[in-house]
Amino acid sequence: MKANEVLNHHHLKRTSCREGIIDVVMSSDEALSEAEIRDRLQGCYDRTTFYRSFKTLEENKIIHKIIVDNNLVKYAFDSSALSSLGHAHFHCVECNSVRCLNTVALEKASLPQDYEYAQAEILIRGTCNKCKKQHSKP
Amino acid sequence: MKANEVLNHHHLKRTSCREGIIDVVMSSDEALSEAEIRDRLQGCYDRTTFYRSFKTLEENKIIHKIIVDNNLVKYAFDSSALSSLGHAHFHCVECNSVRCLNTVALEKASLPQDYEYAQAEILIRGTCNKCKKQHSKP
């Protein structure tokens, strides 16, 4: 599905900023920060516009926001299969890359009495394959 | 265990700000924001001092920080039983309260090939018992 189709599908106006963001996050295998997305779009847009676009795209569940730390916020394309249960992400503490995981199962049970479950977000920290490989080098 | 004992145990200087923070988070059944902690200490300390104290206490695993959203950061006493595996928290999307959970099990498996697991953070969103009760009122 192309960026403009995604926008049409959600009854959002096709603007080049939105299309650009969608193209970038769709084609990336890892989550990207605002700065990274802006770089890949050759800095074409104002930060304000980015924030507003991110917000709109997030509200429409086209992308989702991953807050790894207060100064590490990333965005990823929202493959809606995940979004019903919640999301799981892997954060490499060495290279700070963030990837969506779709293979993590949360045992849904055991909330306190009378609490109502809606959605879970799981952030797994560790070391990614690339950084682990670095370690084994001489 | 009292606040000053906690500090001694970690070889940290006993200062009233640190003791105050520890007292407040230890005696609270939910996680508290900087503003809430400051209020309970009658606004005695500078925000800078809070940030520095939080950092020190977090580095020593005396408290932990829960980033619910970019503008919703809370702190809770770190009961170390949880900290080995990671933490699970419940965020009520209605009243924005945050509580530590100790009864959530994550199926530890299924990372991509060659990834190394270190720790997980789970944030469960939903409705807390108090807010649910509100709904059933007339």
Added chain:
DNA sequence: GTTCTTGCAAAATATTTGCAAGACG
């Protein structure tokens, strides 16, 4: 043509840093 979006400037907020004065041990 009407409505939504953008860019700019500016405000609000959160967080960090330098430095001198003060508290801890």
Added chain:
DNA sequence: CGTCTTGCAAATATTTTGCAAGAAC
């Protein structure tokens, strides 16, 4: 007394808002 901590001021950084010009449909 030497070292770590505090408070103030100021610097950074992030995110939000108002408004007029411009684009989408």
